[in-house]
Amino acid sequence: MTQYDVIIVGSGISALTVASQLCEKMNILMITKGLKQQSNSSLAQGGIAAAIGKGDHWKFHFEDTLYAGCFHNTEKAAKELVQSGEEVISSLQQNGMQFDVNDYGELLLGREGAHRKKRIIHAGGDATGKRLIDHFLTRLNERVTLLENHMVFDIEVVNNRAIGVWVKTKENEIIFYSGAHIILATGGCGALYEVTSNSSLMTGDGLAMAYRAGATLIDMEFIQFHPTMLYIDGACKGLISETVRGEGAFLIDENGRRIMENAHPFMDLAPRDVVARVMQQEIKHGHRIFLDISNIQQFRKRFPTITRLCEENGIDVEKGRIPVAPGMHFLMGGIETDLFGRTSIERLYAVGETACTGVHGANRLASNSLLEGLVFGKRLAFYISEQPLDVMMTNAAKRFGNEKIALPSKREIQEMMMTYVGITRSNEGLSFALHYFEQFLKTPSFFTINVNGFTIEDLECMNMITVGWLIAKAAFMRKESRGGHYRIDFPKENDWWKQKRIRLSIFEHEGVN
Numbered sequence: 001m002t003q004y005d006v007i008i009v010g011s012g013i014s015a016l017t018v019a020s021q022l023c024e025k026m027n028i029l030m031i032t033k034g035l036k037q038q039s040n041s042s043l044a045q046g047g048i049a050a051a052i053g054k055g056d057h058w059k060f061h062f063e064d065t066l067y068a069g070c071f072h073n074t075e076k077a078a079k080e081l082v083q084s085g086e087e088v089i090s091s092l093q094q095n096g097m098q099f100d101v102n103d104y105g106e107l108l109l110g111r112e113g114a115h116r117k118k119r120i121i122h123a124g125g126d127a128t129g130k131r132l133i134d135h136f137l138t139r140l141n142e143r144v145t146l147l148e149n150h151m152v153f154d155i156e157v158v159n160n161r162a163i164g165v166w167v168k169t170k171e172n173e174i175i176f177y178s179g180a181h182i183i184l185a186t187g188g189c190g191a192l193y194e195v196t197s198n199s200s201l202m203t204g205d206g207l208a209m210a211y212r213a214g215a216t217l218i219d220m221e222f223i224q225f226h227p228t229m230l231y232i233d234g235a236c237k238g239l240i241s242e243t244v245r246g247e248g249a250f251l252i253d254e255n256g257r258r259i260m261e262n263a264h265p266f267m268d269l270a271p272r273d274v275v276a277r278v279m280q281q282e283i284k285h286g287h288r289i290f291l292d293i294s295n296i297q298q299f300r301k302r303f304p305t306i307t308r309l310c311e312e313n314g315i316d317v318e319k320g321r322i323p324v325a326p327g328m329h330f331l332m333g334g335i336e337t338d339l340f341g342r343t344s345i346e347r348l349y350a351v352g353e354t355a356c357t358g359v360h361g362a363n364r365l366a367s368n369s370l371l372e373g374l375v376f377g378k379r380l381a382f383y384i385s386e387q388p389l390d391v392m393m394t395n396a397a398k399r400f401g402n403e404k405i406a407l408p409s410k411r412e413i414q415e416m417m418m419t420y421v422g423i424t425r426s427n428e429g430l431s432f433a434l435h436y437f438e439q440f441l442k443t444p445s446f447f448t449i450n451v452n453g454f455t456i457e458d459l460e461c462m463n464m465i466t467v468g469w470l471i472a473k474a475a476f477m478r479k480e481s482r483g484g485h486y487r488i489d490f491p492k493e494n495d496w497w498k499q500k501r502i503r504l505s506i507f508e509h510e511g512v513n
Helices: 013-022 058-068 075-083 085-094 128-137 205-213 272-284 304-312 368-385 410-420 427-441 456-477
Strands: 003-009 028-031 144-147 150-158 161-169 174-184 223-232 235-239 250-253 289-292 321-331 334-336 348-350
Touching (some): 013 128, 058 075, 150 174, 150 205, 150 456, 250 272, 410 427, 427 456
Antiparallel strands (some): 161 174
16 A cells, blocks of 8 residues: 555654544554654653643743743744643543552652753653653554654655655665655654764654755754763763753762852753753863762662663762763754644644744753644644545656765764754854855755665765754854854844744755755
8 A cells, every 4th residue: 555644754752643643534654764662752761741730830831931942932832832731641641651650649740950840740760751652552553554664765745735755665665655644753853963862863854855845944053952961981872861850960070069050040950051051161171070869869760761771881870970961852943833733835744853833942841842742743633634635646756866976974974063063153163064064965966866876874864964054054044042052152142033033945045956
């Protein structure tokens, strides 16, 4: 079967939310580049933010979301997110999702950076993402076809309407699948950076495909670096959840000095962009940074996943110190959508991290990401359920290029991004990065994919080049610092830029094709 009612590219929480809502009435094809449980959602340790505790209110959650987002948020989207929190948790529980509770059966609530209240609901201690994915996979029925190890590399668009996707298998077979509705739920682009919490599969594929198809992307300059990656011998070994600091851990240097004590009123629970920059400065001055967990009772029981991660890498949590460094964690920008996931291309939708409703502003509030996937995935499913299922027929005879162009290694791209488009940026560094990426983008055949001559890794490199350029271009255009975008040559926020969103489209900007 190559014709479906709905095609979903991705297998994370937003993709599964949509599929589980629609599979009772529609034939759905889910396509994922790796295995179905290899999404960023599966790696999420923290939990789901929802204002359900005593003394909490969605308005507090809303204010915290705007504060963390440096007030660059789309307020309507942020309100939709936080007002839906209680209903989302209740619905999950009614459908059998088990969250962590105390001896009285009450939900255990954690606290993370920039939250004024304890409002993080978790499962399995620090395995919330994995538990959620497992839960949703059990809710899919026989009307869902799930293809693993298949890479979607292009979207077919006719008269500004998405009609299907092109897929390459590991065996180099090329397949075209048509659908009435095409959904991109491909996650972010963490693999563009050397140090990241993301899966290595996150090469920005959905972002690059949408750009090539003509969709508009916004806020690409806003990259969140998580402060606490497990960092050993110059390499990232995994994520240490912010919940650990919420339970009382704090950042110190090799001498035991608390580095956040005078850096921000919230100290170690300051917004992530603030903590990451402080850590980077300390590292630049030759200091090693550790997370002091010595005052957390029963650390092994509360954080079993993190304990196992540390022990697998030779770190004894009983000694009370975990070596950490900041790494790329989340993209606040993405494919521009409305609150139903609609893009600038008819029948093409985006949801989750690859989409941008403006909900996160310039810096995402901790544990709002799983909530985002659940809330906006449900809204998108509702919208599609009300739309016609007419599939546009095509002979699927798309002509691809046959020229093999020289591509850099992934490592070279990662080094370029980390050095010049990382935690701190400058006009000189961004100009250098743009020149680097444009030498490939200006190749006449760059956007004409040589699908037979290119391996899947080649296609990933092309996507990384495209998305790297988009991030560098947007960062170059924003002449201020805000949230996840920090310019050392423009260190202050600029009110004139506050509500300005930088939009990038292949039809709107010259010099790339």
